[in-house]
Amino acid sequence: MRREEMSDLIAFLAVAEERSFTRAAARLETSQSAVSAVIRRLEERLGVRLLMRTTRSVSPTEAGRRLADALRPALDGIEAELAALDAMRARPSGMIRITAGHHPARQILFPAVSRLMAEHPDVHVEIVVDSRFVDIAREGFDAGVRLGESLDKDMVAVRISPDLQMVVAGSPDYFRNHPKPRTPHDLTHHRCINLRLPTLGGLYVWEFEKDGRPLNVRVEGQFICNEPDLLIEAALSGHGLLCLPSDHLAAYLEAGALVRVLEDWCRLAGYHLYYPSRRQMTPAFRLLVEALRWRG
Template identity: 65%
Template sequence: MKRDELGDLVAFLTVYEERSFTRAAARLGTSQSALSHIIKRLETRLALRLLTRTTRNVAPTEAGEKLAETLRPALDDIEARLGSLNAMRERPAGNIRITASRDVAQEILFPKARDLMREYPDISIEIAVEQKFTDIVAERFDAGVRLGESVEKDMIAVQIGPDLRMLVVGSPEYLAAHGRPETPADLTHHKCINLRLPTLGGLYAWELGQGDRAINVRVEGQFICNDGDLITEAALAGLGLCCLPDRRVAPLIARGQLVAVLEDWCPSFPGYHLYYPSRLQGSPAFSLLVAKLRWRGERGTSAP
């Protein structure tokens, strides 16, 4: 294989994964016209149409699908072997791409990533802030962050933060006017602020329970939102009860601006985990990041 032929295959696979010449060109650091020329050259050499182009998107042909299925495992193996060569360097190096929600990126990922990059100048880290669940293999991320209970079974998962707890809270004014719920069943008589899940689009069912008894409560009220900050503002304004992570509402509870209710029905659950495929275990740079992020506190505690 000639030197430029491998580059053409990488370019094709990038367009295939991005389904866009614009995004693929940006990822490869080249122009759309140059990338289009490369794909045409590859199709001419193979005498096969690999991609179908329209004004709105790019789709692989049957031949393109087969070529991509052949290339991805081969290139993954090459990347893994190149990564293992970094172990022979005196200083760890490499690029690491991670996807995470904004809260965990700000509170956990970035502080540790910042410290690691200061300590190891040859390590580069990209954090993509996204609320949706991302297929890290298909999207070419090295790792992602999710709550422990939602990590796929075929991934390696490392806890990077404390166990969490959802708390039901309301303003003192609201509780004075409507009373305190004593059991989850009482929530049917209260105005509740619903959270629209950013991943699936449905409404969050409040996950309450005691011991082995778990209850998912569907609540109703005047206000629905997909943003935790606005839901907090709505609770402070007395629009009803809400159910949010304890780390978000703890300062407001301490100042008396919100009051927790049904605390006996609010169990803790596994916190945030970094998850990644096993092929990354041999990368020195990635191993250093995992070591930085690994949670070493006591289980069952909550973040301030």
């Protein structure tokens, strides 16, 4: 049904209920002549007379009564649904599904989600912890979390954390037997602990930058894993150097269990929430985005 046809039916129902073109025009906030023109157009299109007109009154014909009886509950249903949608807008509700790695899920997502659920009981949240880069649209997620803001063209990235330096570190025991690297090129003479990327199955290439000059290094060593916590265990056990975001390693560095190297070469990155640019934000999702947005 075209928009003008719906408008014609609404105008007809107003006349049928008011029994007056004048009162119907006032109700519709238009002119009497405009309402009369709409009714003529509707009757011509349907090929049946809907209203009996006299100089003193207007009343529906049998066909007009049948049409009015069908229209009223239908329009009431539409109005009720619009009212419900308006209430939904005013009272955030619904399910939000997010995928994230273990660390941002625990340190960033859950604190914000916990506050959101406490303030809005009708909002439900599912966090799926997964270290791989998920196709959120295909797998039914509303959003995901990853380091950096380099995304596909149809995605929006919202920063949700401060910059986190990538840290290269090893245990004191390891450095008792190996000299500290002075440049990333020295890593070719060290045992390094490799991170297996879950998305494509390749190994993470260690990324460095100094004075605006980027440098990527492929490292080698005895141990490979796709789980950051096990990479840390391997480094603590003296199996080599590792490269992870600073927030994974802060406690170990502070305690002296790991020793940082190549500090002036390490790149900065931050966690971002990403979601499709074409996504129509629900009130609940908008609240979550604002709760997570980094304002430092």
